[in-house]
Amino acid sequence: xxxxxxxxVAFDAIETPFGKTDKILGGAATYIGLAASVLDTDVHxxxxxxxxxxxxxxxxxxxxNINVDGxxxxxxxxxxxxxxxxxxxxxxxxxxxxxxxVLENFDPKIPEGGADAEVLMLGNLHPAVQLAVLERMKTRxxxxxxxxxxxxxxxxxxxxxxxxxxxxxxxxxxxxARQLSGEYSLVKAAKxxxxxxxxxxxxxxxxxxxxxxxxxxxxxxxxxxxxxxFDPTGAGDTxxxxxxxxxxxxxxxxxxxxxxxxxxxxxxxxxTVEQFGTEKxxxxxxxxxxxxxxxxxxxxTFEELx
Ligand code: AMP
Numbered sequence: 001x002x003x004x005x006x007x008x009v010a011f012d013a014i015e016t017p018f019g020k021t022d023k024i025l026g027g028a029a030t031y032i033g034l035a036a037s038v039l040d041t042d043v044h045x046x047x048x049x050x051x052x053x054x055x056x057x058x059x060x061x062x063x064x065n066i067n068v069d070g071x072x073x074x075x076x077x078x079x080x081x082x083x084x085x086x087x088x089x090x091x092x093x094x095x096x097x098x099x100x101x102v103l104e105n106f107d108p109k110i111p112e113g114g115a116d117a118e119v120l121m122l123g124n125l126h127p128a129v130q131l132a133v134l135e136r137m138k139t140r141x142x143x144x145x146x147x148x149x150x151x152x153x154x155x156x157x158x159x160x161x162x163x164x165x166x167x168x169x170x171x172x173x174x175x176x177a178r179q180l181s182g183e184y185s186l187v188k189a190a191k192x193x194x195x196x197x198x199x200x201x202x203x204x205x206x207x208x209x210x211x212x213x214x215x216x217x218x219x220x221x222x223x224x225x226x227x228x229x230f231d232p233t234g235a236g237d238t239x240x241x242x243x244x245x246x247x248x249x250x251x252x253x254x255x256x257x258x259x260x261x262x263x264x265x266x267x268x269x270x271x272t273v274e275q276f277g278t279e280k281x282x283x284x285x286x287x288x289x290x291x292x293x294x295x296x297x298x299x300x301t302f303e304e305l306x
Pocket of ligand 1: 011124232
């Protein structure tokens with residue numbers, strides 16, 4: 001199945017306890033596209049960049065069969081810019097700067113080739129843009145997955161509620177799930193979020209793994225134990241990209257398929273955190289992914305007591 005994703009294509013400046021970068025390639029849609037490309041998915045991106053965005057980045061994505069026809073270039077505009085600083089535990093971070101720039105007036109256009117995608121990933125960006133993309137698809141996709149963050153909860157609550165009501169799956173981190181639901185318990189939070197619309201609720205817990213909820217059912221996975229975690233930026237988006245790409249490939253959207261999709265997403269995210277920005281995920285091959293999935297199995301399988 002075809003996958004269409006909207007999200008930011010961005011410049012990021014990142015500071016972790018291990019180092020600091022100037023403006024490097026980032027953005028939710030970038031990570032989603034790169035993750036989906038590892039699975040050789042027919043993936044189409046919708047986004048916007050400014051005239052300051054290097055051609056080589058778009059060429060790199062095209063080279064990985066990521067369709068960027070829907071990435072508009074506003075020649076006299078500036079690309080979305082985000083700067084963040086991680087705390088020593090690497091599980092929490094402060095946003096230092098968010099400059100919306102060309103995202104401020106973005107009116108998304110769905111390229112002809114992507115408008116009939118069966119799977120739609122509404123990656124992190126303004127909920128008005130997410131809504132517009134959903135409304136501009138030829139027909140309602142078979143699966144709509146949403147990712148968002150506290151920034152949009154703080155600024156655009158009502159619009160975000162509209163998008164959430166129209167999605168099948170939401171992926172959100174633990175802190176954001178608590179903010180969205182007003183509940184500390186993640187079980188209660190998931191229940192409240194189900195009631196807002198999504199049939200499936202995924203709560204990401206950084207180095208502590210992820211949870212998948214479907215009314216009354218739950219599946220939990222740890223994160224792989226990595227020796228070196230360098231920069232968590234993009235882990236959530238890589239996870240989302242791997243998750244939807246797996247579902248688009250297997251063409252099934254039931255709880256069991258979502259469990260496997262959770263593993264695929266987490267395995268891919270485990271690469272992203274090993275180097276700055278998109279450096280590592282750009283180098284991942286299907287064989288590397290397969291090996292990580294095997295490690296997941298070894299980490300979590302045990303004999304039943306008789
Ligand atoms: P993650 O670490 O997966 O939560 O996502 C990090 C990416 O999200 C970075 O590459 C940023 O460019 C992008 N980002 C940060 N803030 C926002 C925002 N408010 N809307 C959309 N994308 C954002």
